[in-house]
Amino acid sequence: MSVNHSPIDPALIERARRDPEAFGALYCCYLTPVYRYLYRRLGNIHDAEDIASQVFTEALEGLVAGRYREGGSFSAWLFTIAAHKLADFYRTRSSLELDDPVSAETGLEPEIEKNDDRQHLVKLLAQLEEENQELLRLRFSAGLSFAEIAMLDGRNEAAVKMTIYRSLVWLREHWEVEDG
Amino acid sequence: MAEMDWPLPTGLDKVLTDFYEAPQPDPGFADRLQRRLASRQVELLGTHAKVRYSWHSISTKSFRSFRSRPSVIILTILLSLLLVFGVAYTIAKLAGYLPGFGFIQDAGKVYVLSEPVEITRGGVMLRVDKAVSDKSVFWMELTVLGLPEGLDSSRAFITLPGGEKIQSLMGSETSSASGEAHRTYSFPPLDGNPQSVTLLIENLGGQDFSLPLTMRRLESGEILPIQPAGTAPLQSNSSEGVTLVLDHVAYASDKTILQVSLRFDQPDTWVAGRWQAQLTGPDGSLYPLLDISPGTLDDTTRIYQTVPFTGREQLTLTLKMFPQGEDLPFFVDYSAEQAGFTFDLGPDPQIGQEWELNHVVKVGDTTLRAVRARMTSAQELVFDFEHDKAVTGLMLFTPNPLLHGGAAGLTLQNGNVSAGLTFDKLPTGPLEVRVVRVYYTAHGPWQIHWQPQPAPLAVDTPTLISSPTLEPYATPTLAFGDPLLVEMQSLLQKFDAPLQQGPGWVHLLSETTSRPCPTGAQCFPPPFIRTEEWFEIDSDGYVIRSVHLDRDVNGQILQQSASVGNYAINFTTGDGGLNDAHPYRLSTDELVQYLNQPSSSNGTITRQDLPCEDSRPCIVVTMQDKFAQPITNPGEDQAFWGAGRRVWVDSQTGQQVKVQSFWLLEDGSELIGFTKNNLLAEKVASPPQEVLDILAKVVVP
Numbered sequence: 001m002s003v004n005h006s007p008i009d010p011a012l013i014e015r016a017r018r019d020p021e022a023f024g025a026l027y028c029c030y031l032t033p034v035y036r037y038l039y040r041r042l043g044n045i046h047d048a049e050d051i052a053s054q055v056f057t058e059a060l061e062g063l064v065a066g067r068y069r070e071g072g073s074f075s076a077w078l079f080t081i082a083a084h085k086l087a088d089f090y091r092t093r094s095s096l097e098l099d100d101p102v103s104a105e106t107g108l109e110p111e112i113e114k115n116d117d118r119q120h121l122v123k124l125l126a127q128l129e130e131e132n133q134e135l136l137r138l139r140f141s142a143g144l145s146f147a148e149i150a151m152l153d154g155r156n157e158a159a160v161k162m163t164i165y166r167s168l169v170w171l172r173e174h175w176e177v178e179d180g
Numbered sequence: 181m182a183e184m185d186w187p188l189p190t191g192l193d194k195v196l197t198d199f200y201e202a203p204q205p206d207p208g209f210a211d212r213l214q215r216r217l218a219s220r221q222v223e224l225l226g227t228h229a230k231v232r233y234s235w236h237s238i239s240t241k242s243f244r245s246f247r248s249r250p251s252v253i254i255l256t257i258l259l260s261l262l263l264v265f266g267v268a269y270t271i272a273k274l275a276g277y278l279p280g281f282g283f284i285q286d287a288g289k290v291y292v293l294s295e296p297v298e299i300t301r302g303g304v305m306l307r308v309d310k311a312v313s314d315k316s317v318f319w320m321e322l323t324v325l326g327l328p329e330g331l332d333s334s335r336a337f338i339t340l341p342g343g344e345k346i347q348s349l350m351g352s353e354t355s356s357a358s359g360e361a362h363r364t365y366s367f368p369p370l371d372g373n374p375q376s377v378t379l380l381i382e383n384l385g386g387q388d389f390s391l392p393l394t395m396r397r398l399e400s401g402e403i404l405p406i407q408p409a410g411t412a413p414l415q416s417n418s419s420e421g422v423t424l425v426l427d428h429v430a431y432a433s434d435k436t437i438l439q440v441s442l443r444f445d446q447p448d449t450w451v452a453g454r455w456q457a458q459l460t461g462p463d464g465s466l467y468p469l470l471d472i473s474p475g476t477l478d479d480t481t482r483i484y485q486t487v488p489f490t491g492r493e494q495l496t497l498t499l500k501m502f503p504q505g506e507d508l509p510f511f512v513d514y515s516a517e518q519a520g521f522t523f524d525l526g527p528d529p530q531i532g533q534e535w536e537l538n539h540v541v542k543v544g545d546t547t548l549r550a551v552r553a554r555m556t557s558a559q560e561l562v563f564d565f566e567h568d569k570a571v572t573g574l575m576l577f578t579p580n581p582l583l584h585g586g587a588a589g590l591t592l593q594n595g596n597v598s599a600g601l602t603f604d605k606l607p608t609g610p611l612e613v614r615v616v617r618v619y620y621t622a623h624g625p626w627q628i629h630w631q632p633q634p635a636p637l638a639v640d641t642p643t644l645i646s647s648p649t650l651e652p653y654a655t656p657t658l659a660f661g662d663p664l665l666v667e668m669q670s671l672l673q674k675f676d677a678p679l680q681q682g683p684g685w686v687h688l689l690s691e692t693t694s695r696p697c698p699t700g701a702q703c704f705p706p707p708f709i710r711t712e713e714w715f716e717i718d719s720d721g722y723v724i725r726s727v728h729l730d731r732d733v734n735g736q737i738l739q740q741s742a743s744v745g746n747y748a749i750n751f752t753t754g755d756g757g758l759n760d761a762h763p764y765r766l767s768t769d770e771l772v773q774y775l776n777q778p779s780s781s782n783g784t785i786t787r788q789d790l791p792c793e794d795s796r797p798c799i800v801v802t803m804q805d806k807f808a809q810p811i812t813n814p815g816e817d818q819a820f821w822g823a824g825r826r827v828w829v830d831s832q833t834g835q836q837v838k839v840q841s842f843w844l845l846e847d848g849s850e851l852i853g854f855t856k857n858n859l860l861a862e863k864v865a866s867p868p869q870e871v872l873d874i875l876a877k878v879v880v881p
Binding site: 045 | 218454
């Protein structure tokens with residue numbers, strides 16, 4: 001798996017505070033990773049769109065109001081907002097949905113994942129600790145660097161890297177075994 | 181793969197990549213959100229136009245002002261309230277406004293922090309200022325000092341006496357230039373008697389903090405009681421299933437607190453945009469509504485702070501949207517109904533193929549009829565629907581594994597609506613199509629006519645002008661001696677100096693043309709805006725009042741805002757608030773502020789001597805940044821490789837006569853974002869009566 005990760009020019013972030021076009025450029029860079037990440041957490045398009053709208057609206061208002069600290073990681077800041085919005089979302093959901101271990105906790109969508117290989121992968125991923133699944137989502141759906149994940153998750157970069165590495169090794173071993 | 185040499189077999193690598201890198205956001209959604217964000221940013225910046233430097237959210241402001249006042253003052257006000265109204269409340273039955281938290285219905289079941297708790301470790305000070313526990317949430321507000329710069333990756337928990345550890349559901353932070361940060365955390369409601377809990381914050385500036393909190397029951401003097409107690413809320417007429425409600429009002433000697441909400445006849449209804457309330461008097465006076473809604477409220481409810489009233493005011497509360505005015509776009513989520521139809525694509529669907537359909541779908545009380553399907557590309561199907569109500573869009577879904585996304589549709593010329601489904605690869609055979617969301621527009625006005633109660637203590641009528649109290653902001657000096665920067669700064673000062681010398685009024689006029697919105701009529705900015713601004717300058721050269729008017733090509737007002745001292749109000753959206761800005765001198769600068777910033781590594785700045793359109797000698801300065809990677813906007817044919825700004829400066833007068841923003845395209849051409857022509861900058865003794873009339877309607881908090 002490869003991850004494209006290009007740092008965003010700090011000047012663009014600074015301009016985005018007061019220039020809608022610059023914010024538009026940031027939005028275009030980040031919409032897809034934020035959306036993909038939210039979709040993998042939420043498992044359906046309309047909730048992912050709802051939360052993505054909230055994330056970018058809060059990011060915009062935060063930038064204009066000066067709540068983003070210069071010198072920080074914009075990606076990590078944006079995904080911190082996403083984490084808060086997700087937490088808010090789960091809080092307001094009914095207990096029935098919260099208690100659903102498949103759709104809410106693992107973020108895997110039982111209806112959509114019917115393709116054989118995908119289904120196989122989904123089953124394997126569901127056996128990983130939620131914490132490890134989250135690291136994979138942040139790395140491969142959100143496209144965050146190890147350093148950014150470390151900032152988000154409160155760990156050191158090496159630990160993040162090693163955990164992701166171990167998850168992939170585990171997936172490889174079980175993929176091959178079950179593939180026969 | 182190279183960075184860690186991931187040992188993945190090809191099959192797993194591919195399926196992992198496909199899994200994590202899909203789906204892409206639907207282009208229709210991406211486009212609509214982008215336009216909404218652009219509109220919101222213009223709205224935010226427009227409200228704050230010419231009121232500079234460090235706006236903080238109103239709620240932050242509110243927290244600060246409460247914090248800076250001893251609680252004994254609030255207590256005194258409330259005690260006097262009780263005396264004035266001669267009402268003896270039983271705390272168990274008391275409902276009211278708890279500052280910083282919101283309205284509570286049963287104060288007898290609410291617990292608050294006994295006293296602030298503070299800890300300092302490793303140069304970081306953490307103080308819990310407030311905590312409230314009610315049946316819906318455990319909420320707290322903290323002050324943090326000395327936190328190192330950089331991203332915060334801390335996590336907050338509450339531990340109960342039995343050892344149970346509960347993680348926060350959400351949090352927020354606002355920080356000031358002084359380094360003082362204010363945070364809130366919300367946790368799930370705590371069962372039972374939460375008299376003793378511990379706040380644990382892990383990894384705050386690299387350290388863990390643990391603070392025991394002692395909670396006690398809320399006392400009667402700590403809330404502003406709802407007045408009059410027990411009365412039914414006032415509400416507007418119900419139009420198309422939408423009602424504006426004035427839920428609660430609490431009066432204090434120095435302010436009035438309102439809770440306003442939207443109610444929908446149909447469950448699962450949400451507003452598709454940001455709504456505001458506006459409070460006006462019969463003469464058009466615009467009262468401040470400072471949004472002090474805590475983060476615990478959902479988007480259908482707002483809490484506002486306004487001025488104290490004499491009791492003689494005849495007020496009107498109006499629901500507003502921007503730029504829609506009194507139309508309210510909303511949607512109803514029908515995903516739980518799983519209503520839809522089965523559509524058979526056949527074994528070999530072709531691009532351009534159309535299918536005539538006749539499938540009736542009932543969602544809520546709306547009847548839709550799918551009349552046509554089109555295969556518009558190898559990945560997209562678009563469905564047209566007839567409808568029996570004022571439907572403005574639909575969102576579709578299919579439980580097919582190849583589904584990539586759904587596009588909320590558009591209104592067609594024949595009144596039908598279309599909506600699309602995109603796929604990784606178009607499926608064949610039968611497809612279950614569900615309608616998960618229906619968009620409508622309800623038409624206002626929604627108004628509540630209301631006569632407030634007098635404030636509990638005698639108050640003066642609010643004044644129209646508040647004198648600036650902050651120290652004036654010093655004009656920045658040049659950071660370095662770049663010749664172009666020095667030249668442009670010198671020209672700017674030459675042009676601005678006569679305008680800055682007070683007292684008097686500065687009148688600015690400009691016209692801006694922008695790229696039209698790709699689709700939809702309700703977007704901002706429109707292709708043409710004529711902007712007129714008036715600034716009153718005091719004898720020291722500082723701006724004390726201003727009016728900002730945006731008009732369309734026909735001269736109709738699109739947006740109108742005003743500022744008085746450090747208070748600004750947008751008449752169009754109702755948005756308003758106090759800011760922490762220092763008094764400032766007027767500047768017409770749209771160039772030097774950008775030159776004065778460090779440029780990016782990919783940035784270039786060029787200077788050319790060229791005649792302006794009226795043949796005056798001009799200097800054209802072009803600043804452009806190339807992106808680290810091309811960016812493709814939804815719906816655009818070409819990727820953007822960079823962005824820039826170009827300013828034409830009259831080399832004799834120093835006026836920045838034209839400003840243009842542009843995108844750099846892959847083929848080397850430019851796509852113009854907006855072009856602003858500065859038509860007039862004059863200094864006069866007084867403005868037209870129209871401008872003074874606008875300012876006279878501003879009631880300053």
